[in-house]
Amino acid sequence: MSEALTILNRLMETIQTRAQERPAGSYTTKLIEGGVGKIGKKVIEEAAEVVEAAAEEGAEGKEHFTYEVGDLLYHTMVMMAWRGVTLDDVAAELGRREGIGGLVEKASRTQPGDNPA
Ligand SMILES: N=c1c2ncn([C@@H]3O[C@H](COP(=O)(O)OP(=O)(O)OP(=O)(O)O)[C@@H](O)[C@H]3O)c2ncn1[C@@H]1O[C@H](COP(=O)(O)O)[C@@H](O)[C@H]1O
Incomplete structure (x- = not known):
């Protein structure tokens, strides 16, 4: 497993444990x-x-963007734990979509006479 996936898995396990045990003094518990x-x-x-942050230029902008994506991923993963959804569940959904282009998928949902977005 890549280092990135190992860290994401470990973080998810920590969040799930916090969600179950609700230790005091934990931001995740709150x-x-x-x-x-x-x-x-x-x-x-x-x-x-x-x-x-995505619009900020240069190396500092990139660093800030990376930091904010980390915050977003963490909070999204807390929402997943709260909802009982795992990383495997989301990966399976992405796997299901593999090879289906976004525009093709959208067209398959569009009924004749629909107002094109
Ligand atoms: N990855 C994170 C993580 N990323 C971001 N944050 C927190 O998310 C918050 C981000 O909110 P803001 O930037 O808006 O800061 P803030 O103004 O202090 O936030 P608010 O008080 O307004 O909610 C900060 O408090 C960050 O510390 C995280 N808190 C925890 N983790 C992981 O979760 C683990 C368990 O944390 P606890 O549950 O706190 O023990 C930690 O060991 C980390 O691995």
Whole structure:
């Protein structure tokens, strides 16, 4: 397994354990106990910060963008744990989509007479 996947798996395990055991003094516990409202607020906030940082130029901008993507991934993974969805579940969904172009998939959902987006 790549180093990146090892770290993502380890982080997910930590988050899932926090979600089960709810230790005091854990930020993950606070998020999980706040439910979809609290976690969702952070996911939206971090997504906006990712978009903002993506426009920043240079090596510093890239570093900031990478930092914000880390925040977004962490908070999305907390939402997954709260919802009982695993990394394997999401990977399986992405695997199911492999080879199906986005535009082809969209066309398959579009009914004749629909207003093209
Ligand atoms: N990867 C992360 C991680 N990434 C980001 N964060 C936290 O996410 C928050 C990001 O929110 P902001 O940048 O908006 O900072 P803030 O203003 O302090 O946040 P708010 O108080 O407004 O929610 C910060 O508190 C970060 O520390 C994380 N907190 C925890 N982890 C991982 O989760 C593990 C368990 O953490 P605890 O549950 O806290 O023990 C840690 O060992 C890490 O591996």
